[in-house]
Amino acid sequence: MEGKTFGETVRHVLVVQLARFGDLLQSKRLLLSLAAEPDTTVHLCLDVSLASLASLVYPQVQIHAIPCHRNAGVAPRDMLPLLLREGARLAGLRCEQVYFLNASPLSYALAALFPPETARGYVRDKGQNLRGPWTRLAARLLRRRQTSPLNLVDFWAWQHPAPIAPEQVNPLPGAAGSGRVGVVMAGRETRRSLPPETLALVIQAVFQARGGPRLVCLGSGAERPLARRLARLLPPRTAECLEDATGRTSLEDLPEILRGLDLLLSPDTGIMHLAAHLGTPVLAFFLASARCFETGPYGWGHRVWQANLPCVPCLESAPCPRKHACLAPFARKDPLALLAGRSAPDWPEDLLGCVTALDALGGTCRVVDGRERRAEERLGLRSALGAYLGISGLEEGCGETAALYEETDWMLPPGKG
Amino acid sequence: MIRVLVVLPLYGGSLPVGRCAARGLREAGCLVETFEAPAFYSAFTALEDLRVGAERYEALQNAFLQVISQAVLSKADAFAPDLVLCLAQAPLSPLALKRLRAKKVPTAMWFVEDFRLFPYWRAFAPLYDLFAVIQKEPFFTELAAIGVQNVLYLPLAADPSLHRPLRLSAEEKKEFGSTLSFMGAGYPNRRKAFVELLRHDFKIWGTEWEGEPRLAPLVQRQGARISPEDTVRIYNASAINLNLHSSVRTAEIVSRGDFVNPRTFELAACEAFQLVDQRVLLDELFTPEELARFDSLPGLLAAVAHYRDRPDERRRMAAKARERVLAEHTYARRMSALLAFAAERLPDFGPRPPAAWPEHMPEDMRLAVTRLLEELQLPADAGFDDLSAALRTKNSPLTEVETALLFLEEWKKLYSG
Numbered sequence: 001m002e003g004k005t006f007g008e009t010v011r012h013v014l015v016v017q018l019a020r021f022g023d024l025l026q027s028k029r030l031l032l033s034l035a036a037e038p039d040t041t042v043h044l045c046l047d048v049s050l051a052s053l054a055s056l057v058y059p060q061v062q063i064h065a066i067p068c069h070r071n072a073g074v075a076p077r078d079m080l081p082l083l084l085r086e087g088a089r090l091a092g093l094r095c096e097q098v099y100f101l102n103a104s105p106l107s108y109a110l111a112a113l114f115p116p117e118t119a120r121g122y123v124r125d126k127g128q129n130l131r132g133p134w135t136r137l138a139a140r141l142l143r144r145r146q147t148s149p150l151n152l153v154d155f156w157a158w159q160h161p162a163p164i165a166p167e168q169v170n171p172l173p174g175a176a177g178s179g180r181v182g183v184v185m186a187g188r189e190t191r192r193s194l195p196p197e198t199l200a201l202v203i204q205a206v207f208q209a210r211g212g213p214r215l216v217c218l219g220s221g222a223e224r225p226l227a228r229r230l231a232r233l234l235p236p237r238t239a240e241c242l243e244d245a246t247g248r249t250s251l252e253d254l255p256e257i258l259r260g261l262d263l264l265l266s267p268d269t270g271i272m273h274l275a276a277h278l279g280t281p282v283l284a285f286f287l288a289s290a291r292c293f294e295t296g297p298y299g300w301g302h303r304v305w306q307a308n309l310p311c312v313p314c315l316e317s318a319p320c321p322r323k324h325a326c327l328a329p330f331a332r333k334d335p336l337a338l339l340a341g342r343s344a345p346d347w348p349e350d351l352l353g354c355v356t357a358l359d360a361l362g363g364t365c366r367v368v369d370g371r372e373r374r375a376e377e378r379l380g381l382r383s384a385l386g387a388y389l390g391i392s393g394l395e396e397g398c399g400e401t402a403a404l405y406e407e408t409d410w411m412l413p414p415g416k417g
Numbered sequence: 418m419i420r421v422l423v424v425l426p427l428y429g430g431s432l433p434v435g436r437c438a439a440r441g442l443r444e445a446g447c448l449v450e451t452f453e454a455p456a457f458y459s460a461f462t463a464l465e466d467l468r469v470g471a472e473r474y475e476a477l478q479n480a481f482l483q484v485i486s487q488a489v490l491s492k493a494d495a496f497a498p499d500l501v502l503c504l505a506q507a508p509l510s511p512l513a514l515k516r517l518r519a520k521k522v523p524t525a526m527w528f529v530e531d532f533r534l535f536p537y538w539r540a541f542a543p544l545y546d547l548f549a550v551i552q553k554e555p556f557f558t559e560l561a562a563i564g565v566q567n568v569l570y571l572p573l574a575a576d577p578s579l580h581r582p583l584r585l586s587a588e589e590k591k592e593f594g595s596t597l598s599f600m601g602a603g604y605p606n607r608r609k610a611f612v613e614l615l616r617h618d619f620k621i622w623g624t625e626w627e628g629e630p631r632l633a634p635l636v637q638r639q640g641a642r643i644s645p646e647d648t649v650r651i652y653n654a655s656a657i658n659l660n661l662h663s664s665v666r667t668a669e670i671v672s673r674g675d676f677v678n679p680r681t682f683e684l685a686a687c688e689a690f691q692l693v694d695q696r697v698l699l700d701e702l703f704t705p706e707e708l709a710r711f712d713s714l715p716g717l718l719a720a721v722a723h724y725r726d727r728p729d730e731r732r733r734m735a736a737k738a739r740e741r742v743l744a745e746h747t748y749a750r751r752m753s754a755l756l757a758f759a760a761e762r763l764p765d766f767g768p769r770p771p772a773a774w775p776e777h778m779p780e781d782m783r784l785a786v787t788r789l790l791e792e793l794q795l796p797a798d799a800g801f802d803d804l805s806a807a808l809r810t811k812n813s814p815l816t817e818v819e820t821a822l823l824f825l826e827e828w829k830k831l832y833s834g
Contacts, residue, residue: 066824070832077777079828083821084782091817105827112813113820127810 012093014043016100018068018107020188021251021270024050025057025277026295027101029157029362033164034099035060043093045086045110048072053251057277064090068106087113100417101156103131116416120159123417132417134159137388137404141381144403145291145313147374149382153298154362158389166358170299171279175262180214181206182258182275184266185223185230185246189316191288191324193267196226198330200233202265205339206283207238213262214241218254218271221247268295276302283339287326289316293378297356298363305330306352308370326350335369360391418796418803419756419768422498424452424489426506427461431529433645434679435504437576438527441748442502445756446796448803450496450810452489454508486513493522496806499769500759503545505530514544523763525549525755529573531676532556539563547759551676553698567762571755572702573679574748575686579645582688582739583653593647594654595620596725600643601680604663608632610670610714611659614721622651652689656731657724660684660693661717670714671695677702682746685738690731692720702746707738771800775825785818801826 013034017027024046034042043062046054049072051065066086067074074082091113098114100107100121107122108129116125123130131139138155141148157163183203186193194202203215215238217227224246231239249257254271258264258280265283266272268290275282276297286292287307294313296304306312307326314320329335329351334344338353347353353369361382367375379395384404386394421442425435432455442449464477485508493501501517501524503509509517509524517524525547528538532552542548542565549571550556560568585593596618599611603626611621612631621635622643643651652658660680664672675697684691685708693699695712709724711717724731759766778786790799793807805826808819815823 067828076775079825080775080777080782080821081779083824084817087817087820087824091814091820105831106824109824109827110820112808112811112815112823113817114814116813124813126812 010039010041011037012041012043012095013037014045014064014090014093014095014098016045016098016102016107016110018045018047018066018102018104018110020069021050021053022268022273022295023101023152023270024054025270025273026153026298027156028057028277028298029153029163029166029169030099030101030160031058031061032169033157033160033162036164043090043095045090048074048082050251053254056252056255057274066110090114099156099159101159120417125416130416132159133409133415135417136415137409140406141385141404142294145294147377147381148291148294149364149378149385150294150361151298151363152295157362166298166360166362167300170276173276173279173281173299173301175281176260178214178260178262179210180216180261181210182216182218182261182264182266182271182280183230184264184269184271185217185219185226187267187269189289191316191320192286192290194285194287194330195327196230196233198327199265200230201331201336202285202339203230203234204238205336206263206265207241209339209341210262212237212241214243216257216261217242217244217246218249218257219246223247268292272297285330287312287330288320288324289313292352292354292356292365296354296363296365299356300358302356304352304354304356304365305335306354306365308350308352308373310373338369359394361386361389361394418446418448418771418799419500420448420450420496420498420803420806422450422452422489422493422496422501424501424503424507424509425454426504427454427458427485427508429506431505431527434527434529434573435507437574437579437748438502438504438752440576440578441574441750441752443794444747444749445752447752447756448795448799448806450492450498452492452507454485457485457488457508482508482510483512486510489513490516493517493520495809498522499766500525500756502527502755505535511541511544514541518544518546523547523759523766525759527571527755529679531674532559546763547755549755549758553675567758569755569758571751572677572698572746573682574746574751575679575682575742576748577686577743580649580652580683580686583650585650585654589650590654592654593650594656596656597659597721598622598651598655598657599659599661600648600651602663603627603629603632603640604665606664606666606670606672607661610661610717611635613714613718617721617725620651620655622648648683649687652684652687655689656728657721658684658689658691659717660691662694662696670717671712673697673712681708682742685735685746686742688735688739690724690735691738692717692724703738703741707734707741709734769800771798772802772826772829774801782818786822789819789822801829 015031017024043064045064047068048065051063054063064086066083067079098119100111103122108124111119111124116123121132121135227244227246231242254274258275258278261280263281264275267285272282272284276299282297282302284297284304286304291313292304292306307329309326311322312326329348332348334346335351338344347369351370352367352372354365354367357364357366383394383396423435423439426432439449439451489509490513503526505528523546526545527549529551532538542560543563547567548565549569551572553570557568598620600622602624608629619635620637622637624640624642626636626640662674662678671694677696677699681693693708693710695710709720711720805823808823
């Protein structure tokens with residue numbers, strides 16, 4: 001038996017998270033909720049490239065690594081033996097519950113290994129791929145993304161009937177006092193990141209406000225050209241303080257680097273979620289298909305600038321017909337002035353200044369600058385969602401709560417998973 | 418391998434033919450999925466019990482059939498067949514057939530009905546890419562007149578795995594045996610003929626025999642439907658199996674129609690002796706040395722009198738008939754003929770190149786795959802994708818080997834594009 005040695009009373013539960021770096025961090029509330037159950041060993045199945053980081057982030061969890069990503073770093077000859085070995089291990093655990101968090105064909109294929117009655121989330125029964133009732137309901141809300149009220153962390157966490165309190169997930173953010181500010185150059189989806197031209201303006205504002213901190217560019221080797229361009233765009237004094245660490249840090253090095261920062265500037269990335277996990281203060285930039293009410297940094301007190309245009313959030317896979325109009329708000333005078341510590345009487349309509357917050361349901365964002373489109377609807381849905389989960393005391397809105405439910409909920413037997 | 422989706426009808430005589438055709442396709446080396454329309458039949462009968470206005474009922478029937486058609490289309494999307502084979506009455510709407518044609522999925526109909534009694538083929542035949550029939554002229558000409566070009570004469574057949582000689586117990590011989598027997602529905606010409614045979618040891622099996630008091634004592638199991646398995650027992654246990662093709666007209670007991678019914682082939686495959694009425698297309702399927710035939714009521718009575726006391730003659734003929742069926746008239750042969758016809762008439766039809774197996778497969782995995790192919794009744798040269806398609810339809814949970822293979826195939830599909 002692996003993990004804790006509690007004899008026969010130990011139960012095993014498995015979480016299958018086959019997605020990316022950021023998703024691994026956003027599974028935290030569910031994993032901690034399961035780990036908080038008595039005599040329970042929690043297992044996590046994920047891509048091999050994330051195994052070392054997962055061990056650092058979740059020392060209380062048993063890691064099972066399989067090749068899921070294109071660049072998983074597993075030689076073709078090793079794939080089948082690895083899958084077979086880990087499959088045998090996972091099946092041998094005889095888990096009481098298995099949580100499948102992704103809608104991917106890989107996750108559904110893996111679900112075939114387990115008795116359907118133990119599966120939660122994206123499950124498979126008699127060869128049929130299914131979504132459990134909660135997953136189905138939440139996916140329904142996510143279809144209307146402009147009013148979607150649920151953070152992804154909580155979407156996964158509420159697979160558990162009583163997840164731990166949101167406050168127990170991440171520490172309160174606090175500066176390391178190092179005088180260092182991290183800058184994440186780009187996420188996987190480049191359209192969701194600020195280009196160097198805009199980022200340079202933001203950095204300069206932060207530089208002024210903080211009296212010239214050291215700036216550390218973070219990212220993979222692929223982002224190095226961006227970092228160089230950024231350096232050329234910054235005023236000489238600022239550029240002198242810029243340290244390019246792109247391509248020089250492994251995933252496993254990141255926690256140490258992030259712990260030493262006073263602030264992290266980032267688009268919606270895995271590094272941003274890792275910073276929130278560590279309690280490093282974040283200023284995040286959400287644009288294009290990214291929406292802070294869904295995947296914003298989890299916890300109290302992080303700051304987010306969210307593009308506030310009718311076309312946001314967009315569909316990442318479709319070309320932008322508006323010449324990336326959602327970039328413009330991040331270069332406007334007043335928000336940058338505010339960021340630099342000066343007064344700013346005219347906050348633009350197409351940008352929201354938010355501070356992350358927590359309520360009984362989980363993570364959310366409070367708008368402190370600007371006016372959110374359809375805020376009332378989002379809050380109404382959040383309140384209705386709270387009622388569905390048996391939570392009271394959420395901020396009230398006027399959303400159409402009937403949007404939560406469909407005919408199938410009313411008329412058909414409850415789904416599996 | 419060629420993938421074939423067999424769409425069964427909701428009910429009726431073509432249903433067992435469809436099941437046999439699916440087995441025949443497997444035997445012919447195809448990867449086969451069946452659309453189990455009979456599973457939806459109870460929903461259809463529930464509509465019948467509504468007792469609403471006729472127009473409303475018909476609208477509901479149409480809506481119901483649209484749902485079933487959508488289900489067939491979904492199944493086709495998931496299975497990606499090279500051919501969709503429908504049996505007469507298969508629930509595929511014209512719209513669904515057009516959708517399949519637009520997606521370049523070839524369709525075939527095996528119309529195992531009398532074209533004179535079921536004229537609806539006129540509306541549907543042009544929507545199929547191949548149209549297989551059990552009659553010849555003038556049906557061929559009439560189909561050509563409405564633009565149907567790819568017409569194949571495909572007579573019915575037997576399934577030797579089901580229709581075979583049996584060693585019956587004494588109890589079975591007693592229950593199912595008699596000198597004369599008939600298995601089938603009580604059509605008018607049969608009623609009229611059989612009242613002339615009352616003095617024989619005669620058992621009648623099957624449905625719709627009500628309303629003829631003279632035959633009532635001969636009808637077994639109160640006219641209940643007889644399973645295919647018991648039908649084979651009856652064939653095996655009877656000295657003389659009467660095989661009188663149905664006719665709604667009583668003026669002529671022998672209708673001298675053209676097509677040959679399935680019972681002819683099934684009895685022959687069971688090595689059971691039969692007396693069959695003369696049909697236009699019978700002589701090209703069986704010789705008089707293989708099957709004894711009659712062309713009138715006096716002929717029937719004379720044949721019964723002749724063969725009743727000649728068991729050796731019956732045995733010799735039955736053995737020859739079985740030999741002929743096994744050589745020429747199995748469902749596997751019919752399906753091979755259909756596939757050859759498809760290859761001749763449809764552009765690009767044929768076995769798809771098998772997807773490559775993973776390189777560097779460990780030896781124990783190779784052995785496991787060989788066992789798996791045998792278990793799933795797949796040929797040794799099946800491709801990786803064929804095996805995965807078969808695994809996808811298996812009930813959960815799968816074994817570690819099965820899951821690893823399925824996972825790897827999904828992985829390849831995800832990243833090979």
